[in-house]
Amino acid sequence: MRPVIPYVTAALLFGLGVYGVLRRRNAVLVLMSVELMLNAVNLILVTADTTARAVLPHSGQVFALFVIVLAAAEIGVGLAIVLQLYRLRATVAVDDVPLTESPDPVDGREPAVADSEAGR
């Protein structure tokens, strides 16, 4: 088995993930690109488990499992944030989100209060 093949696959996937995160405007697509990057790291870890003989056997695969758990937690919280953003602003374009808070924070919170009251 030549480890360079999965290593190169993982490197290219990581580059694609970086490209997607920077290129995409839709927040859901940004999350998909983050998944690509996390999977590239998983592939690196599993391949490293075959090339490096660590003191503890199968450490790379154990870490890959940990990364999968982290990805599951990340996607849950990330999608909750995206859905909340959609509820507040009716858009999921990440460059429509103001990075600096508006001078009057009460105004920014008004639609949420109105929304949740209208929902009841």
Next chain:
Amino acid sequence: MTGADVLLLALGAVAVGAGVLVVTTKHLVRAGLYLVVCLGALAGDFLVLSAELVAWVQVLIYVGAVVVLLLFAVMLTRAPIGASDDLDRPGWPAALIGGGAGLGLTALLVDAYRWSTVTLPSAGTAERLGEQIFQSWVLPFEVLSVLLLSALVGAIVLSRPDIGRAAPQRDGAAGDLVDSEPGGRR
């Protein structure tokens, strides 16, 4: 080139090709479906690399749960069904940084491993991985379980605005009443 190499090459080509489509396609739903292809090919890679448990966990959690969640999010944000033109930013910096990261890492890893061969270790079955997790990696395992719990609670609190804002909202309403009554009297 052994059989494992050929399999790894084919699965890697499928994964990278599907990844390219994920980050370039104009259809939101198709991006999710190409992500399934990419993650499935990576699960096949894990199987060839003798990581059985990781491969099946990948199929279960990524293809089964994460992609379904992403497709739910696509639907809940009322994404258009057809092609949409406003998905991308103008992206020379993205191409530059992404290409730089990918090709730089490729050059680094190719230089490190050249065309060397290794023998595959014993298969990472559930029994062996379980022994490792519950003997050597118990503390990270427990920390991760706490992290999952906190992520669960955080997602619930985030997605239900009536939980986090209930108290200040009533205060605000009461404050409005107090404020408006003197105003009315004036």
